[in-house]
Amino acid sequence: MKIVDVRVHSIAIADPPLRSSYGLHAPYALRTILELESDDGMTGISETYGGEAPARSLAAISRDVIGQNPYRLTGQLSSMTEGEGSGIERSQTYLVPGENPLDQSTRTYAAVEVACLDLIGKSVGQPVCDLIGGRVRDKVAFSAYPFFKYAGGGGEGDDLREDEYGEVLTPEALVGEVKQMIARYGFGSVKFKGGVLEPDLEIEAVKLLRQEFGGKVPLRIDPNSAWTVDTSVRVGKDIAQELSGGGYLEDPTAGLKNMAQVRKLLMADGIETPLATNVAVTSFADIPEALESDAVQIILCDHHYWGGMRRVQRLAGLCKVFGIGLSMHSNSHLGVSLMAMAHVAAATPHLTYACDTHYPWQSEKDEVVAGGRVSIVDGCVSIGDEPGLGVELDYDQLARGRERFDKCQYRKRDDEAEMRKHVDPNWKRTLPRW
Amino acid sequence: MKIVDVRVHSIAIADPPLRSSYGLHAPYALRTILELESDDGMTGISETYGGEAPARSLAAISRDVIGQNPYRLTGQLSSMTEGEGSGIERSQTYLVPGENPLDQSTRTYAAVEVACLDLIGKSVGQPVCDLIGGRVRDKVAFSAYPFFKYAGGGGEGDDLREDEYGEVLTPEALVGEVKQMIARYGFGSVKFKGGVLEPDLEIEAVKLLRQEFGGKVPLRIDPNSAWTVDTSVRVGKDIAQELSGGGYLEDPTAGLKNMAQVRKLLMADGIETPLATNVAVTSFADIPEALESDAVQIILCDHHYWGGMRRVQRLAGLCKVFGIGLSMHSNSHLGVSLMAMAHVAAATPHLTYACDTHYPWQSEKDEVVAGGRVSIVDGCVSIGDEPGLGVELDYDQLARGRERFDKCQYRKRDDEAEMRKHVDPNWKRTLPRW
Numbered sequence: 001m002k003i004v005d006v007r008v009h010s011i012a013i014a015d016p017p018l019r020s021s022y023g024l025h026a027p028y029a030l031r032t033i034l035e036l037e038s039d040d041g042m043t044g045i046s047e048t049y050g051g052e053a054p055a056r057s058l059a060a061i062s063r064d065v066i067g068q069n070p071y072r073l074t075g076q077l078s079s080m081t082e083g084e085g086s087g088i089e090r091s092q093t094y095l096v097p098g099e100n101p102l103d104q105s106t107r108t109y110a111a112v113e114v115a116c117l118d119l120i121g122k123s124v125g126q127p128v129c130d131l132i133g134g135r136v137r138d139k140v141a142f143s144a145y146p147f148f149k150y151a152g153g154g155g156e157g158d159d160l161r162e163d164e165y166g167e168v169l170t171p172e173a174l175v176g177e178v179k180q181m182i183a184r185y186g187f188g189s190v191k192f193k194g195g196v197l198e199p200d201l202e203i204e205a206v207k208l209l210r211q212e213f214g215g216k217v218p219l220r221i222d223p224n225s226a227w228t229v230d231t232s233v234r235v236g237k238d239i240a241q242e243l244s245g246g247g248y249l250e251d252p253t254a255g256l257k258n259m260a261q262v263r264k265l266l267m268a269d270g271i272e273t274p275l276a277t278n279v280a281v282t283s284f285a286d287i288p289e290a291l292e293s294d295a296v297q298i299i300l301c302d303h304h305y306w307g308g309m310r311r312v313q314r315l316a317g318l319c320k321v322f323g324i325g326l327s328m329h330s331n332s333h334l335g336v337s338l339m340a341m342a343h344v345a346a347a348t349p350h351l352t353y354a355c356d357t358h359y360p361w362q363s364e365k366d367e368v369v370a371g372g373r374v375s376i377v378d379g380c381v382s383i384g385d386e387p388g389l390g391v392e393l394d395y396d397q398l399a400r401g402r403e404r405f406d407k408c409q410y411r412k413r414d415d416e417a418e419m420r421k422h423v424d425p426n427w428k429r430t431l432p433r434w
Numbered sequence: 435m436k437i438v439d440v441r442v443h444s445i446a447i448a449d450p451p452l453r454s455s456y457g458l459h460a461p462y463a464l465r466t467i468l469e470l471e472s473d474d475g476m477t478g479i480s481e482t483y484g485g486e487a488p489a490r491s492l493a494a495i496s497r498d499v500i501g502q503n504p505y506r507l508t509g510q511l512s513s514m515t516e517g518e519g520s521g522i523e524r525s526q527t528y529l530v531p532g533e534n535p536l537d538q539s540t541r542t543y544a545a546v547e548v549a550c551l552d553l554i555g556k557s558v559g560q561p562v563c564d565l566i567g568g569r570v571r572d573k574v575a576f577s578a579y580p581f582f583k584y585a586g587g588g589g590e591g592d593d594l595r596e597d598e599y600g601e602v603l604t605p606e607a608l609v610g611e612v613k614q615m616i617a618r619y620g621f622g623s624v625k626f627k628g629g630v631l632e633p634d635l636e637i638e639a640v641k642l643l644r645q646e647f648g649g650k651v652p653l654r655i656d657p658n659s660a661w662t663v664d665t666s667v668r669v670g671k672d673i674a675q676e677l678s679g680g681g682y683l684e685d686p687t688a689g690l691k692n693m694a695q696v697r698k699l700l701m702a703d704g705i706e707t708p709l710a711t712n713v714a715v716t717s718f719a720d721i722p723e724a725l726e727s728d729a730v731q732i733i734l735c736d737h738h739y740w741g742g743m744r745r746v747q748r749l750a751g752l753c754k755v756f757g758i759g760l761s762m763h764s765n766s767h768l769g770v771s772l773m774a775m776a777h778v779a780a781a782t783p784h785l786t787y788a789c790d791t792h793y794p795w796q797s798e799k800d801e802v803v804a805g806g807r808v809s810i811v812d813g814c815v816s817i818g819d820e821p822g823l824g825v826e827l828d829y830d831q832l833a834r835g836r837e838r839f840d841k842c843q844y845r846k847r848d849d850e851a852e853m854r855k856h857v858d859p860n861w862k863r864t865l866p867r868w
Contacts, residue, residue, distance in 0.1 A: 071560045075568020078783050124558050126505045131565075133744055134509020284755045310567055310747075317748035318755065321718045349512050 001123060003070055005037040006062040010055045011401030012408045013366035014155030015332050016163045017422070018147040021195030021224035022096050023415030023429060024422060027156045028408045029332035033368060033398060034058055036070065036115045044070065044119025045393055047336035048111040048304050049098030050405075051412040057108040070116035074308070080109040081307040092279040093225050093254045093431070096413050097305060097331050103282060106307035113308035114340050114389075121388035128389055129346040132309055139380035140345040141354040143220070144187035145330070145361075146177045148196040150422075154363070159404055161363040169197070171205035175212050181360055187379040188217060189246065189354045195223030199231055199434050203238050210242040218246030218354075225254040225279060228432040232262040233269075240271045248298050248325075248353070250276040254431045256286070260293035274298050278329040282306075284315070291322055298325035298353065304337070309344040320350040328355035334362060335369035339389040342381040354379065368401055370394040435557060437504060439471040440496040444489045445835030446842045447800035448589030449766050450597045451856070452581040455629030455658035456530050457849030457863060458856060461590045462842045463766035467802060467832060468492055470504065470549045478504065478553025479827055481770035482545040482738050483532030484839075485846040491542040504550035508742070514543040515741040526713040527659050527688045527865070530847050531739060531765050537716060540741035547742035548774050548823075555822035562823055563780040566743055573814035574779040575788040577654070578621035579764065579795075580611045582630040584856075588797070593838055595797040603631070605639035609646050615794055621813040622651060623680065623788045629657030633665055633868050637672050644676040652680030652788075659688040659713060662866040666696040667703075674705045680787070682732050682759075684710040688865045690720070694727035708732050712763040716740075718749070725756055732759035732787065738771070743778040754784040762789035768796060769803035773823040776815040788813065802835055804828040 015029035030050025037043045048054055065073065083105055092100055098107070117128045129135040151167035153160055168177045178190055190209060194202040202221065209219055219242055227235065232252035243249060252275070253262055263275055274297035281290045281299050283306070290296045299319055303312045319326045328341060328351070338359050345351050359376065367373045370392040374381060384390060419427040449463035464484025471477045482488055499507060517539055526534055532541070551562045563569040585601035587594055602611045612624055624643060628636040636655065643653055653676055661669065666686035677683060686709070687696055697709055708731035715724045715733050717740070724730045733753060737746045753760045762775060762785070772793050779785050793810065801807045804826040808815060818824060853861040 069560075069564070071564035072568045075564065075570050075781060078568070078570050082783075126503075130503070130505035130509065134506045134512070136509045136512050284751070287755050311751075313744075314748050314751035317718070317745075318752050321721055321752065347509060349516075 001069060002039045003036050003065055003068050003073070004039045006065050007035040007037070008055050008058045009033040009035070009398055009402055010050060010405045011368065011398065012050070012404040012410065013332070013334065013401060014153070014159050014161040014363050016154040016361055017150040017152060018361065019149055019196045020147065020193050020415065021226040021429065021431070021433065023419035023427065025332070025415060026410055026413070026418045027154055028404065028410050030405065030410055030413060031334060032058065032111070033336065033393070034111045034115045035393070036065065036119050038070065038119055038123065040123070042119055042122050044115040044117070044122065044388065045336055046111045046114035046118065046340060047334055048107055049331065051410070053104065053412065054098065054107060057104055058111060061108060061112070065112060070119045073116055074113050077109055077112060080105045081311065092282055096415060097302070097329070099413055100282070100305070103305045106283070107305050110304050110306070110308040113310070114303070117309065118388035125387045127343065127383060127385065127387060129343040129383055132344070133313065133347045135346040135383060136349045137346050139382050140342040141188060141380050142357045142376060143189040143191040143354045144178055144181040144185070145191050145193065145356055145358060146174055146181065147193045148174065161365060163361070171201055171208050174205045175208045178209060179212070185360060185376045185379060189220070190217055191220040191222060191356055194221045195226030199227065199235050203235055206239045206242045215245045219243055220248050220250055220276070222250035223252055225251050225431050226433045227252050228434065229253055229258050229261045229265070231432070231434050233265045236262065236266045236273055237269060237271055240273050243273045246353070248274045248276040250300070251279050256280050256289055256293060256295040260295035263294050274325060276300060276327060278302065287318065296324070298327055300327045300329040300356065302329040303340060303344050309340070312344050313348050316348045316350040325352040326350055327353035330356035330358050332358045332361065335367055335374040335391055336389065338374050338381060339391050342383060343389060346383045366401065368393055368397045435503060436473045437470050437499055437502050437507070438473045440499050441469040441471070442489050442492045443467040443469070443832055443836055444484060444839045445802065445832065446484070446838040446844065447766070447768065447835060448587070448593050448595040448797050450588040450795055451584040451586060452627070452795065453583055453630045454581065454627050454849065455660040455863065455865070455867065457853035457861065459766070459849060460844055460847070460852045461588055462838065462844050464839065464844055464847065465768060466492065466545070467770065467827070468545045468549045469827070470499065470553050472504065472553055472557065474557070476553055476556050478549040478551070478556065478822065479770055480545045480548035480552065480774060481768055482541055483765065485844070487538065487846065488532065488541060491538055492545060495542060495546070499546060504553045507550050508547050511543055511546060514539045515745065526716055530849060531736070531763070533847055534716070534739070537739045540717070541739050544738050544740070544742040547744070548737070551743065552822035559821045561817060561819065561821060562777040563817055566778070567747065567781045569780040569817060570783045571780050573816050574776040575622060575814050576791045576810060577623040577625040577788045578612055578615040578619070579625050579627065579790055579792060580608055580615065581627045582608065595799060597795070605635055605642050608639045609642045612643060613646070619794060619810045619813060623654070624651055625654040625656060625790050628655045629660030629867070633661065633669050637669055640673045640676045649679045653677055654682045654684055654710070656684035657686055659685050659865050660867045661686050662868065663687055663692050663695045663699070665866065665868050667699045670696065670700045670707055671703060671705055674707050677707045682708045682710040682787070684734070685713050690714050690723055690727060690729040693729035697728050708759060710734055710759070710761060712736065721752065730758070732761055734761045734763040734790065736763040737774060737778050743774070746778050747782050750782045750784040759786040760784055761787035764790035764792050766792045766795065769801055769808040769825055770823065772808050772815060773825050776817060777823060780817045800835065802827055802831045
């Protein structure tokens with residue numbers, strides 16, 4: 001089997017006005033769909049970060065991909081995963097995920113790896129999870145992922161997609177949002193995107209969530225590095241009881257050194273809430289310092305920027321050795337990424353927390369998966385017997401996504417610019433803010 | 435595809451009277467060949483440690499294997515790799531490899547994993563290395579593996595296999611043995627099994643090897659924990675120059691704490707010779723202490739007892755993160771194991787030293803691979819385009835191996851008993867001896 005064609009599709013999808021410490025989600029999120037076609041007429045697909053840079057990187061390696069055997073290609077391209085640096089300047093602390101030039105190469109590699117695995121799976125009639133070691137679970141649990149947000153939905157003009165949650169800018173509204181999400185998807189845990197309101201209001205939101213759901217639904221909060229060490233410690237103490245029983249405090253503050261300081265001060269006070277991260281540790285090169293300083297007790301993996309499914313499995317194995325928990329990071333995405341996340345999760349024994357997903361924030365109308373959106377039932381995505389990732393592309397929907405990309409003005413994600421445009425012309429991301 | 439039959443073959447192969455700190459190799463080495471037959475008439479094979487215990491373990495899981503899809507089986511059985519303990523009592527410091535009850539489960543799992551991968555590879559027409567991430571090299575380098583030994587060859591009676599090396603019990607004879615091996619196989623490095631003669635004689639052997647080959651052939655010495663910390667440091671200093679340029683000092687002394695002490699004392703004297711091990715670190719559970727104490731700079735992996743090819747890849751990834759070198763351990767084995775070692779090595783980017791192999795010590799007459807022995811040319815095993823492991827069984831040869839097993843009196847490896855029988859009725863393995 002040889003790859004005879006590489007197709008890279010830049011698409012835009014409606015995205016609601018979600019808030020975070022990065023700023024504001026634009027009306028469109030950008031994604032890239034990769035297709036690898038083989039000489040026997042099969043097509044393997046994957047989805048990755050969007051905009052010009054990722055598409056350009058994928059187009060640039062097309063000539064190394066065409067003519068190759070998909071079983072061997074990942075080995076041939078393995079040097080793409082070797083240029084890892086480390087340190088705060090390389091992480092996503094100051095850049096939104098998908099816009100970090102230092103992991104562009106691993107992101108590109110990952111998109112090719114997943115599409116190769118989908119192609120192989122379709123060619124041999126086996127699901128991707130069973131090509132990479134075999135599933136250890138059939139159902140992959142995801143968390144509810146509530147955000148503070150403005151009303152008005154995602155998209156513009158004909159693409160406007162009103163969302164069902166409306167404006168959510170108070171602790172009480174956030175609880176309402178979570179209740180809606182859980183009623184619809186059955187999530188068994190909640191990851192709350194903080195770093196938007198005053199810390200005291202976010203503390204209140206966490207306390208209200210705990211009151212609402214008791215200890216049955218683990219609670220996580222992720223202020224995206226918005227807090228000082230002192231604020232992190234103050235909040236960590238105040239909500240320690242609410243985060244107990246499977247919760248965590250994610251990236252309260254910027255950088256491994258500050259995270260380590262937060263951990264030390266909390267532990268000195270008997271607070272064992274684990275600290276999680278998806279920005280202070282984004283590559284294997286970050287791990288030794290993270291371990292040595294006890295800055296991080298949970299890593300949020302992401303097969304897109306960690307360099308593919310097998311590297312996520314390797315990360316999981318490493319985390320198991322050192323007693324580090326593993327969860328999974330998400331960005332605005334469609335069903336191809338969701339299935340890839342679910343397949344790697346299914347074949348990763350040491351996955352100790354429900355995965356994140358932005359999937360509920362996207363609209364049926366923008367889904368490129370044939371047959372419509374992937375189901376999340378009882379908070380889980382189910383892995384069946386379908387070959388590859390278990391999904392095919394709807395080419396009409398893909399074409400619409402390309403049209404939206406062509407006509408929208410966005411070519412990269414910039415939540416800060418969006419905040420200035422719609423909310424406050426002087427807004428700047430300041431770390432720490434509180 | 436479903437597995438419809440499991441066949442476990444206990445075989446015995448002639449093994450020359452090789453010496454080590456464990457004692458003396460018996461006239462027969464024991465191996466186990468596993469066959470998994472699928473409902474479409476294909477057969478996947480693997481080779482593992484021999485004797486009654488490994489065969490019994492494989493037979494015991496047959497009912498969990500029959501009826502299963504080989505793509506999924508490794509996931510279904512993954513709990514077999516989870517019972518890892520750590521500490522000196524679990525390691526092979528005091529037990530020969532393959533006789534450690536604590537890694538019996540991972541060894542059994544590995545045999546099944548490799549046979550599943552061979553079956554899958556044969557079913558889809560792809561080499562095993564390309565199923566597990568893709569080859570990063572086509573040629574896998576192995577070391578010459580000289581031993582001190584008695585004359586007389588391996589096997590007994592009709593099975594007697596005179597070897598070409600005769601008695602090797604002096605430093606000079608050892609150099610001759612290495613020259614013969616290099617002339618025949620083209621090895622580019624030498625791993626010398628010490629721990630047999632007085633340390634001063636082994637120092638002399640290393641110095642003679644360095645004189646013979648200059649710095650072009652990296653030299654390693656493995657006394658299998660025979661030395662005290664003081665002797666290890668004394669020898670380490672004396673042969674530091676000879677081991678420079680890609681050599682290492684393997685398991686000079688027993689246990690991580692003593693290894694760490696040797697490292698500390700050598701480093702204090704400016705000697706940076708890396709310490710390698712295949713007995714102080716034999717599972718992931720051993721790694722944190724090894725890293726923390728700087729006891730080990732190189733790990734010798736072995737897909738048999740580390741729990742399969744994917745776990746070796748995971749180990750390699752972990753080693754890369756922490757700057758630990760990776761080489762590969764060997765035991766007396768035939769061509770099926772050799773090809774499995776070569777395939778996992780081919781698909782493991784972070785393999786930083788030539789692998790060990792006992793293969794030159796085995797005889798063409800005992801090989802179970804169809805077409806005869808696997809070639810080692812310029813010190814390398816080549817990976818081609820043949821599906822699976824690239825080898826098939828010669829069933830007549832396999833039957834002869836079973837006959838040898840049935841008629842020989844050995845049911846497990848016990849080098850100490852063999853030493854008492856043939857050399858010294860009062861011999862005991864004493865660690866440290868010097």
